[in-house]
Amino acid sequence: MVLASALQWIIPIAGLTAVIFAGYLARDVLRRDTGTQAMRDVASTIHEGAVAFIRRQYTTIAILALAGAVVIGGVIYLVETRDVADVPDLAGAPIAIMTAVAFLVGAAASMASGIIGMFISVKSNVRTAAAARRSLVEAVQVAMRGGAVSGFLVVSLSLLGVWGIFTAYSTFVGGVTVREAPFLIVGFGFGASFVALFAQLGGGIYTKAADVGSDLVGKVEAGIPEDDPRNAGVIADLVGDNVGDCAGRGADLFESTAAENIGAMILGVGAFLIAQAAGWPNPEAWIFFPLVVRGFGLLATIVSVAFFIRGSETENPMNILNRGYWVTSILSVVGLFITTNVMMNTGGVVGANGWPAWVWFFGAGLVGLATSVVFVYITQYYTAGSFRPVREIAEASKTGPATNIISGTAVGFETTFVTAVSIGVALLASHWLGSQAGLTNAEGHDVGGILGTAVATMGMLMTTAYILAMDTFGPITDNAGGIAEFSRSEAGARQITDHLDAVGNTTKALTKGYAVASASLAAFLLFSAYIDKVNLIQRNRGGQLLTAVNLADVGVFVAALIGAMLVYFFSSLAIRAVGKTAQAIIVEVRRQFREMPGIMDYTQRPDYARVVDITTRAALREMVAPGLVAVATPIVVGLVLGYQAVAGLLMVGTIAGVLLATVLNNGGGAWDNAKKYIEAGNLKDENGNVIGKGTPAHAAAVVGDTVGDPFKDTAGPSLHVLVKLLATITLVMAPLFIR
C-alpha cells in the first residue's frame, strides 16, 4: 500500500510544522505589549531568578546524565560481550554505544524543550498581565499561546527524536532492521525519564518550598498578604511557579510521550512479524503506527490553538479552553480513523464478527480518548468547589485544622476508587477490543489484545500538546496575577488576572489527572514491552522465556513489596526535602525582616535575589537523594532477585505509585479549593451567616492548603515520573538482570 507508506511522512511533517508553529507563537507573544515599567521590573526579576535556577539545575542534570550515559554504556558493553549479544549481528560495543547515544539524545531533547518552554513562559507572564489591562480574551490568548509553545515543543521534539533516532539506526547502522530498532532506542526513553525525574524533583521542591516558606513567614508571622512585595520570598515563589509547574510538568509529559511511543513500537513488532509472515502489505506500518497517530494529534492541536482560542469578554475563560479541547479531541478522532484504516492493513484477513482488524483497533483508540475525557471530569468533581468533596472539607474546617486534615485525607483516599475503576475498565475494554482483531502469532498466541491497550494509550495521548498548553497556562496566569499584585496594577486588570489564576488552578489539576491516567494505561504497555525485550534476549541466549510474572514466587512477591514501598519512601524524601528547603527560606526572610526594618514601610527593598539563591541551592541539593533512590532501587532488586522479580517491582510499583499520586494530587487540589471556597464566601454557619476570610475556619483551611502543597506539586507529580522511570530503566537494563 503506497498510502500507508506515504502516511509515515506525516511524522516528520507534523513534527516540523509544530516546531515552526511554536516559533510563530513565540514570536507573536514576544512582540506584544509588556505593560508599565513597574511590571517590567518585576517580570525581569522573575526572569532572572528562573534563568539562574534553570541554568544551575540543568547543568547539574547534564552532568548526572553524562555520568549516567557512561555507566549505561559501560554496563551494557560488559553484559553484551560477556554473553551472546542481544542483536547477534552487532557485537557488544555497537549496542552499548547506540544505547548510550539514544540516552543522551533523549536527555538533550528533553532539556531543550524544557529550557525553551520555560523561557517563553517567563516572557508570557508580563504580557498576559499587560493584556489583562485591556481585554480578558486577549489575556487568555497570550497565556494560552505562551503555554502552547511548551506544549508543541515537548510533543514535537519527543516525536522527532524517537523518529529520527529510529530512522537513523534502522537505516544507517548495518545489521539493524526495523524489527530490532525499537529495542535499541529504549535508551531515548530512559534519557528522557532521567532528566524528567530531576527536573520535576528539583522544580517541585523549589516551587513548594518557596510557596510554603514565604507564606509561613509572610502571611502567618508578619501578617502581610500573599504576593506582597515586602516579603523577600515572594519572587522565589513566582519563580517557583515556572520551574515547577512549567518546566517540571513539561519534562514529565516529554518522557511520557517518548516512553509510550517506544513501548508501543516494541509491541508493534509482534504485529509486524505476523504481517510479514502472512505477506500483508506494508508490514512496518504496524511499527510506525504510534508515531503517525501522534503526528495527527499534533496537527489537530495546531488547528485548535490557531483558530479556536477565541470568545467573548463576558464568557468564562474555562469555556474558551474547553472548546479548544473538544475541537482537538474531535479532530483527533478523525486522525485516529484515518490512521487505523490506512495503516492496519491485514490484507483482507478479518477479525471477530467478520469486521476488519482496523475497526477493532479504532474502537480501542476511542476507549483511550474517552478515558482522557472521563479523567477530566473526575478531577473536576474531586477538586472543584461546587461538588460534595470540597464542600465536605470546607465544612470540616469549622471544627479546626485537625478535622480539615482528616476530611481531606478521606477525600484523597476516596479518589482512588473511581480512578482505579476507570483505568481497569479502559484496560479490559481496549484489551478485549484488540483481541477481537484476530492477530495471532506463530506460537498461536493473541497479540491483538495488548496492541489494543497500546492503541488506547496512543489515542489518549493524541491531545497531549493541548493539555500541556493548558497546564502551562496555569503558571503563566499565576505569575501574571503576581505581577499585577506586585506592580499595583489597576483593579480591573487584577480582577481579570485573579479570574484567570483560578482557571489556571483547574487546568493544572486536570493535567495531573491526565498524566496519572496516561501513566496507568501506558504502564501495561510498558510491562509487555519489557517482557518482549527479555524474551528477545532469552531467544538469542537460548535461555528460559519469561511467560509469566508470577506473584506466588517469593522473589517476585518480595520485589513487589519493595516496589510498593519505594513509592512511599520516595515521596517521604521528596516531602521532607520541601520541608528542609522551606526552613532555609523562613530563616532568611525572618533575618531580612529583623535586620532591614525599612522593609515593612516600603522604604527598603528586600533582597529577593538572596532568597532565590538560597532556594536554588537547597532545592538542587535536596533533589539528589530521592533521585538516586529511584534509580538505584530497581537496579539493585534486578541484580539481587533477577529479571522476573524486577518485573514484579515494576508492575506493583506502578500500581502503588499511580494510586498514591492520585491521593496526593487530588487531596492537595481539594484542600486548595476548600480554602478558595471559604474565601469566596460560600461557607455558612447554622444561621446562614458567611464564614469567610479571617475566621478560624479559614485559618484551618489554610493549614490544609499548605499541607496539600508539597503533596500535589512535589511528591504527586514526581511519582508520575517515578513510575515511568521504573519502566524505562528496567527496559534498558534488562540484559543486566538475566543471568
Add this chain to the structure above:
Amino acid sequence: MVLASALQWIIPIAGLTAVIFAGYLARDVLRRDTGTQAMRDVASTIHEGAVAFIRRQYTTIAILALAGAVVIGGVIYLVETRDVADVPDLAGAPIAIMTAVAFLVGAAASMASGIIGMFISVKSNVRTAAAARRSLVEAVQVAMRGGAVSGFLVVSLSLLGVWGIFTAYSTFVGGVTVREAPFLIVGFGFGASFVALFAQLGGGIYTKAADVGSDLVGKVEAGIPEDDPRNAGVIADLVGDNVGDCAGRGADLFESTAAENIGAMILGVGAFLIAQAAGWPNPEAWIFFPLVVRGFGLLATIVSVAFFIRGSETENPMNILNRGYWVTSILSVVGLFITTNVMMNTGGVVGANGWPAWVWFFGAGLVGLATSVVFVYITQYYTAGSFRPVREIAEASKTGPATNIISGTAVGFETTFVTAVSIGVALLASHWLGSQAGLTNAEGHDVGGILGTAVATMGMLMTTAYILAMDTFGPITDNAGGIAEFSRSEAGARQITDHLDAVGNTTKALTKGYAVASASLAAFLLFSAYIDKVNLIQRNRGGQLLTAVNLADVGVFVAALIGAMLVYFFSSLAIRAVGKTAQAIIVEVRRQFREMPGIMDYTQRPDYARVVDITTRAALREMVAPGLVAVATPIVVGLVLGYQAVAGLLMVGTIAGVLLATVLNNGGGAWDNAKKYIEAGNLKDENGNVIGKGTPAHAAAVVGDTVGDPFKDTAGPSLHVLVKLLATITLVMAPLFIR
C-alpha cells in the same frame, strides 16, 4: 514415632491450661481492692457504657454472621452440586454444612473471647487505679494480669477451636481424612475474620470518634482539661479505650492466629503427602505441627506471666514488661526446638549439607521469632520520643500545624522502608532455609520453601498471647488514669497511673507493629494455601492447575489495581465514619453545655449516658458500609475476573494494605508522641528556653495528634483485619470463582 503422636496432646493440654489460668487470673483480679466510692462510681459508669455497646455491637455482628453463614452455605451448596465436589466422597450438602458450621464456630469463639476479655478489662481498670494508690509494681501486676486474661482466651480459644473442629471433621465425618480436613475448616478462619472486621471497625470508630469529639468540644472549645468530669463525652472516651483497643485488637489477633494456623496446616498437607509416600513415621505430624508450636507458645507465656511480672518500685515499668517478653521468647525457642526436632521426622532422609530437615525448619522458626523482636525495635524507634522521627515532628510544630502534618506524613511514609525490607529479608531467608530441607513432592517441586515461611510465621506467633496481654495493658492503664483523674485521686497515685499510661501507649504501638509484621509474613502462606485449594478443586474437576499468578495477564493486573485501591477506599470510609460520629458527639456535648449551665461549676452532672448512647448508635451504623465493601469487593472481582485474578487482588491488596497500615499506625503514633515530647518539656527554642504546654507549637502538635487518632486506631488496625479477611474469604469462596 510415639513421641510425635504424644506431642499432639500438647494442643488440648496447653489450650485448656491457658483457659484455666485465664480463669485464675480473672478471679485474682476481681478479688482485689476497688478503691474509693468515687472510683467505683466512675468505673461502673464505664462498665455500663462498655457493656451496652458490646451487647448491641455483638448482637448486630451475630445477626450479620448468621446471615453470612446462610449465604456461604447456600453458595457452596450450589457450586458443589453444580460441579464435581471438591471432596468427591462428600456430596454438595455435607461440604456446605461443614463450611457454614465452621464459620459459625469461628465467629462464636471470636465473639466469646472478645466479650470475656472486655469484661475483665473493664473490671481491671478501677483495680489498677486502686493499686496505684499503694504500689507501682502492684498496679503493673493488676493491669498485666487483666490484660493476660484477654491474651490467653484469644489464643487458646482459637487454638482449641481449630483443633476441635479439625478433630471432629477428620474423626467423625465419613470420607474426610486428615488430608482434606484442613480445607474444610477454612470457614472457621473466615468466621473469625468476619467478626474481627466488624469488631475492629465498630470499636475503632467508637473509640476515636469519642476521643476526637470530646477533645474538640472540651479542650479546644470549652478550655477544660482532658478527662475532665464536666465533659459529657468523657465517659464515652473511656468506654472507647476498652471497645476499640481491647475488644478490637483481640478480635484482630484471634483471626490472625486462626487463619494462620489453618493456612499452615494446608501447607502441611504438601509435606504430609511426601511423608506418607516415602513411608516416614507419623506423617500427620506435619499437619499438626503449627498447632503444637502454638501450644508451646501458650505454655511459655503462662510461665512468664505467672512468675516474671515482678520488679522494684523504682524500676521503669516498661522494663518489667520487656523482661516478661524476653522470657516468653526464650522459652518459645526451646518449644520450637522440641517441636521441630520431634515432629519433622524425615525417616533419616537429610537436606542440604547433610543436615536433617528439622534443623533447617528450626532455623526458619528462629527467623520468625527474630522478626518479631526486630519489629518491636522498629516501632520503638519511629514512635518513641527520644529518637529522630518524633523529634523532627516536634521541631516542625514550631512553624505551626501545617509543617507538623507535613513532617508527620513524611515520617509515616518513611517507616515503610525498614518495614518492607525486614519483611522481605524474613520471607527470603525463611523460604531459602526451608528449601534446603530437601522436601520434594511427586511432581518434583520443592515444598520446603513455602513450609519454611509457614514455620517462620508460627515462630513469630508463639508470643501472641504475651503481646496481646501487653496490648490490653494499654487501655486498662489508660482507663485507670482516667478514673484517677475523674475521681480526683491522690497526686502520688495519679503520677503512677500517668506513668503507666505512657508505657501503655508504647505497648499499644508495639502490638500494632507486631500485627502488621505477622500479617505480612502470614500473607505469603495464605496465598499459597489459596493456590493449593484451587488446585485441589481443579484436580477433582479436571480443570487447569493454577501454577502462576501472572501479573502480565490483563485481568490479574486490573484485579491487583482494584486490590490496592480497596485499601485506600476502605480507609477513606473508616476515617470518614470517625468524622461523622465525632460530629454527632460534638453537637450533643455542645447542647449539654448550653442547656445545662450548672455543668461548668460542677453543680450539674452531665448526661454521660446519652453521649454513650449516641456514640454507640452512630458507630454501629457507620461500621456497616466499610465492612460490606471489604466483603463484597473480592467476591465481585472473583466472579467477574476469575480465580487467578482474585489471587492478584489478594496479593497486591495485602502488600498495599500492610504498607498503608504501617504508614497510618506509625505516623499516628509519632504524632501522638511528638505532642507528649513537647508536653514533657523537651522542645527548646534557639536560646534554650522550653517550649511547653500552652504554646502555639503545642497547639500545632495537638492538631497532629488528633489527625493521627483515626489513622492509628481506626483505619490502620482495620486494615490488618482487611488483609486477613481477603485471605480467608478467597479461601472459602474459591470454588465459586472457578468456572
